[in-house]
Amino acid sequence: MRSGMLLLVLPAALALSSCVATPQPGATNSSTTPSALSGTASPGAPSTSAPLETTQASNKAPVYWIGRSNESMFLYREFRDVPEQDNPVTRALRVMMSQKPLDPDFFTPWQNPKKLASSISGKNVITVDVSPDAFNSNVDADMAERAIQQLVYTATAAGASAGLIDAGQQVQVVVLVDGHTDYVAFNHVRLGAPTSRSAGMVAPVWIIDPQEGTPVQDGSVKVSGRSTAAGGKLRWEILRTDGSVKTTYLTGTTTASADPSQPGAFSLSVNLGQGNYEARVSQLEDGNPSQSLFVDTRGFSVK
Numbered sequence: 001m002r003s004g005m006l007l008l009v010l011p012a013a014l015a016l017s018s019c020v021a022t023p024q025p026g027a028t029n030s031s032t033t034p035s036a037l038s039g040t041a042s043p044g045a046p047s048t049s050a051p052l053e054t055t056q057a058s059n060k061a062p063v064y065w066i067g068r069s070n071e072s073m074f075l076y077r078e079f080r081d082v083p084e085q086d087n088p089v090t091r092a093l094r095v096m097m098s099q100k101p102l103d104p105d106f107f108t109p110w111q112n113p114k115k116l117a118s119s120i121s122g123k124n125v126i127t128v129d130v131s132p133d134a135f136n137s138n139v140d141a142d143m144a145e146r147a148i149q150q151l152v153y154t155a156t157a158a159g160a161s162a163g164l165i166d167a168g169q170q171v172q173v174v175v176l177v178d179g180h181t182d183y184v185a186f187n188h189v190r191l192g193a194p195t196s197r198s199a200g201m202v203a204p205v206w207i208i209d210p211q212e213g214t215p216v217q218d219g220s221v222k223v224s225g226r227s228t229a230a231g232g233k234l235r236w237e238i239l240r241t242d243g244s245v246k247t248t249y250l251t252g253t254t255t256a257s258a259d260p261s262q263p264g265a266f267s268l269s270v271n272l273g274q275g276n277y278e279a280r281v282s283q284l285e286d287g288n289p290s291q292s293l294f295v296d297t298r299g300f301s302v303k
Contacts, residue, residue, distance in 0.1 A: 027184050028141070030148050030175060031193040051263065052156060052171065055163040059084075061092035062157035064150050065106035066143075067203065069294045073146055074203035075153055076296070078102055078211060089118040089126060092158035093151065097134055103212040105297065109137040109147045109186070115178070118155065124169050125194060126155045129176040135186050144186035149201045151175065156197060172196050204228045204294035205281050215301045223279045224267035225296070231258035233284040234266055235292055241276045241299065249277070253284070272302045 053062050060079040067076045078101060082091040098112035113134035119127050128151065139147065152173045159165040172194035177183035181192030207225040210216055227234055238250040250270055257265040266281070278299045282292035 027188055027190050029193050030189050030191050030195045052167045053161040055161060061095060062161050063092050063095050064153040065101040065108055066146055066150055067106040069203055075150055075201050076106055076203050076206050088162035089155050089158045090116055092154050096154050109139050109143060110134055111136045120159060120164050124165050124171045125174060126159055127174045128155055129179055132177050139186050141188040144188035148185060148189050149198050152195050152197055170196060205283055205296045207279055207281055207296050207298040210300040212298055215303050218274050218302045220269050221272045222267060222269050225281060227256040227264040227266060229283055230256055230263040232256050235282050235284055236268055237280040238270055239278045241278050246278060274302050276301050
């Protein structure tokens with residue numbers, strides 16, 4: 001157990017025999033790569049998972065949500081204010097299961113559970129124990145697999161940003177339901193196996209800052225984010241918004257970082273006066289510069 005953190009200790013034996021759900025025909029294991037991502041990927045689609053978050057002093061918790069980009073669903077991250085009770089992993093998961101994302105383009109299939117706890121072993125394994133009411137959503141198999149990855153990404157992000165896990169080693173998540181293995185989540189995914197972040201789940205382009213609805217000071221405004229295409233070209237656009245009317249204000253291109261220490265990171269600074277704006281960033285398709293792929297948008301205001 002990590003020193004300095006009071007984590008709830010779950011039963012040491014994870015190989016519990018009792019099943020709390022009847023396995024459904026065709027159910028997949030939580031460690032299985034989501035089926036929609038195991039086939040041919042779309043041009044420019046991500047082939048790797050997002051780098052594990054780094055330790056930060058902020059009280060904000062990293063929380064992943066599901067959002068649509070082109071014809072696929074991907075994971076996007078927000079940093080959220082969290083209460084002080086519970087440990088960092090439990091706090092982040094509670095936001096993921098009980099609150100709505102700031103960005104209206106994102107959503108979560110999880111429901112607010114009656115019971116939620118987590119612990120971290122010295123082997124970089126995060127164990128999450130949740131009550132079955134967390135899965136009270138009617139989703140298909142593809143969405144169920146993404147929801148489990150949403151939990152895995154959020155749990156590992158929270159542990160890493162709090163400095164509770166070794167980011168230099170593989171981190172896995174074991175999900176128990178009322179203390180038991182083999183529960184079939186959302187009637188599609190069998191839980192209990194140690195599960196890592198699946199490659200290809202994160203959005204090809206995502207704007208990290210500013211967050212949706214965030215007020216910023218007028219003058220030089222920095223827009224930063226990440227692309228899965230390290231060294232790739234990106235198109236950006238700033239629009240002024242007036243109610244439902246959006247007008248292009250500034251446009252340009254930039255290049256995502258090819259630095260192995262910050263693969264795919266991008267940032268740009270624009271001078272903006274007071275008003276409401278929307279930032280848009282997308283990948284540029286090779287050989288077709290007029291085509292924008294995987295557009296991510298973020299609304300914000302300048303005070």
